[in-house]
Amino acid sequence: MGQRLTEPVITDLMARALADPAMLSLAAGFTDNTQLPKSLVGQAVAGLTAPESDPETLQYGTNAGRTGLREAVCRIVSRHEGEDASRITPEQVFLAQGSQQALYLSMQVLCEPGDIILVEEPTYFVFMEMLQGLGLEARSIPYSPDTGIDFGKLEQLFLEMQSTGEWARVRAVYIEGYFSNPSSRSQPASAKSGLANFLRERNAILPIIEDAAYRDLYFEKPWSAMSTLSMPEFDGFPVLYLGTFDKPFASGLKSGFGICNHQEWRDNMLFAKGHQDFGSSNFVQALIERVVSTDAYDAHVAAVRAHYQGKAFQVQAILEAEGLADVGWQWEPPSGGLYFWLKGPEGFDTSIGSDFCEACLANKVLYVPGDLCLAGGQPRNCVRLSYGVLLGAKLDEAVRRFVRTATAG
């Protein structure tokens, strides 16, 4: 509590994009307006508001959300290969204002100012802003390109944090197992089980938050690793799995969910939610419940996947054709999600106010500086590009502007 004076960076970036019509934004994590399910939503609401329908959908619902939708959430998550449906039950599910609210609630009830959360390297920058607003700190779990997590460096971090007393202030671990924002990386099963073993060996049975917002936005195939909810290695760990209907369906509905296998943690989140809003929109939940009960939902998500895959190919083609690699930039093409994570040459600076950032603004293209996604604010030579919003020639042009700015120096 108390005054929070940090303006979220995302708000500022969105405002800049809106203020200048010539600006092309590769920054915002918005989805593509052409893929929004107007007719599915229209049909669902027509059903909900038909003369013979029960008006209860326009009445207050419950704090945790509609039973039918909580059951549907379990079906949607459990059908991923490897998931253990017996561990994913409707009582564990609660609906929220996007998965963002569930994430906020999780932090509110676990942490006191000064506490520390372990995050990936890089991690979701809006989460880091939230931590800052709540007076919390983040530390990066060291990344390894080969194994997902560099356990040698993690051991070093652990020893350092233990010696400074910081380890005792670690309250939770936040990972994005599937097509992460911003890196589009997924965690190998071995990295997740390794993490569980690492923590257990150090008697650190910490709450695990697995944010799976982009899990359904895979391209060729789903990511193979099961979630931490189902992995036996995480037995005994409190796990909160976060999902959303915003990214695969309609961000304008602002509906997400948490699945939490730890009753006290879940109860506390729901008590706090009871104070914040005593339940998310019952009508929005009823609408989604109706849509996900049909095959049309799966067909819609499949089409969305193919669409983003096409746009990712398009971005990759321009990055290659324009010669970004020739000036020392590195990246892996995504296999799902909405983002490219690019690493500039050693010592290059992409942060807000840097020459490169100013040059991109002058050339009318926006990106998210990578340092915002890194718990230590280092290195400063990375960039997140989103292909969510822009289409066709505008997407081409935006990526071209970016690469030409990068290659001009």
Added chain:
Amino acid sequence: MGQRLTEPVITDLMARALADPAMLSLAAGFTDNTQLPKSLVGQAVAGLTAPESDPETLQYGTNAGRTGLREAVCRIVSRHEGEDASRITPEQVFLAQGSQQALYLSMQVLCEPGDIILVEEPTYFVFMEMLQGLGLEARSIPYSPDTGIDFGKLEQLFLEMQSTGEWARVRAVYIEGYFSNPSSRSQPASAKSGLANFLRERNAILPIIEDAAYRDLYFEKPWSAMSTLSMPEFDGFPVLYLGTFDKPFASGLKSGFGICNHQEWRDNMLFAKGHQDFGSSNFVQALIERVVSTDAYDAHVAAVRAHYQGKAFQVQAILEAEGLADVGWQWEPPSGGLYFWLKGPEGFDTSIGSDFCEACLANKVLYVPGDLCLAGGQPRNCVRLSYGVLLGAKLDEAVRRFVRTATAG
């Protein structure tokens, strides 16, 4: 932050009502399902999802909410007699998950645990639960049946709180100016201006939160007093006015708003909202924006008013016919809102676990114990009855069960 282990009482009451189909609930502040605007919502969504419509309504919106709806909110509030439209501008407005979220945000950014909020006697019990969850305390502004506020007793309270050091911890004043939950009382203009003068004379230019959730649910005529936003006596006071579309339109949409004339307070609430959900459902806002732009909205609210007025008459008739006054109970019939506030005989106990409460449960009728609505938990002989949900013979029967339980002793 930290653990919150209080289960909201409203959750428990709702659960009891749902669990026993024979239980008739005069407890929940739900609205009447027969008055929910199915066809208006259906038409609005048909327009939003028509082939030629812009799909942006299904995309993320902004943190503060849609410009068109913020403008409409200003029109809806400003058209009340006496309001000063020049003081009520779209930049001051933000949309929220019901006015509840705006209220929560206001407390989060103003207060630290141990702080004190001045509230009415009685006040909104869900707000008191929220305060408890945030580690805050409430003190009642003494009520006067003649003048709304008993300024003599308020002076005593001030002196007491000053002597104990508590006055320095008062962070805000929360009032419900119009057809309050739970009392259905409205504040006379003289009470509000008197409060402003009282505070100003004591150099206490405290933030004022005026919750106007029931303002549009008047029966014969709107309540005459303008809001604290427009009253010159409140010049210099930070004011947050809260309104909602839940009560007059559809609680299932879960949409409310704040209007805040103090930039720093408003900015801080929006920063916190940026972390909680970075904006309420854009689609729900677009839907409401479309509805309120038509005359049909006003016609709907007018019909809702007439409906609740009829139900209030119905409850009053049964309270009288069954002889509740004969056994020493007192009340004023409401002239708006959703509630009767009844005062039992001196020494009577209506609290949870009391003989009377248990007898009502045995007789299958639920009410809200009045002590939950009183900052000091005293007196314990009051009751809130809601005529929101029940209809016709069931409403009759519920009130009859209540009165017969009260008169049986």
